[in-house]
Amino acid sequence: MILIIIRTLILYIATVVFLRIMGKRQIGQLQPYELVVIIMISELAAIPMENTGIPILSGLVPIFILFASEVTLSYISLKSEKARGMISGKPSILIEKSKIMEDELKRLRYNINDLLEQLRLKNVLDINDVEFAILETSGQLSVILKSQKRPVEAQDLNLSPEYEGLPITLVIDGEIIEENLPKANVDVDWLLNELAKSGINNIKDVFFATLDSHAKLYFQPKSPGSKTK
């Protein structure tokens, strides 16, 4: 039993490390070869976990080989557009100027019901509103609406809204994120002062605090049950 626990932890840590190095993408945005690697890695990790008769190296080595192959293919894709086309394929235009490209649908074996479903998921109910619909290499459908149908932007109303940068996180779960204080041009004293104005005297009682680009502090105190006594 203990053996299974130890082997599971080793394989879990190894898998997490490899996936972490492979980079950040959501499952829905993975290229086909990346998805294959994820599925195979999980299968390979599971086998030595449950069978202590199989050496742990029989799981770790294939996982490493898959990881190495994925990184190598990613680098090749990065450097060569031709290779990128071969490895990941090319995006396909399924709707062009409101016209469904029938030949492209047939080539991709993508039926009209799937297309309509994806459009509905993007809140598009009428094909007439679509300028372009592009099936990306990850399988996601990108929809570009006609200019008359897209949501109104500030530019359309001749408005010039103020610049909105990224809010900077200052406190998470009672801990000050020290490296973010200089980015926000504030210091610990200022932060404590601002919190004290709202009746919070202990940083440990703050669940979350951010500073936006207008120097406005937003914070949320911890719930009564989890506050420091």
Add this chain to the structure above:
Amino acid sequence: MRLLTGIAIIMIALVGSGLVLNHALQDSTRALTRQIDRVDCNVRAYQWQEAQKEIEELKKTWEQQGKWWPIFLDHQEIDNIDFSLARVKEYVAGRDYSLSLGQLSELKLIVDHIPKKEAITLKNIL
């Protein structure tokens, strides 16, 4: 680029250790097979005392050589050798000619089979 370099180094190390492992496995197997042959000769000549001594030597060699085998090989294969060795010991102690020779033959086959299974051949790849 650093990541690729690191991966290349680890790959070379893996391939290198794989080749070393195959070589070491063949050496271990040869040592064991030689001793099995000696036991076999003694049994055929009805020299049971000598055969038992050789079996003890074989056991020691197996304990020494087979220490690292479980790290790289399926444990079932290693268990098979242990079981076979235990049977050989008893058959020789009981001076059973046919069973001793039969079991020795099986033990030799199991031991020979392991490096063949790990060899880089088309049959093993497919």
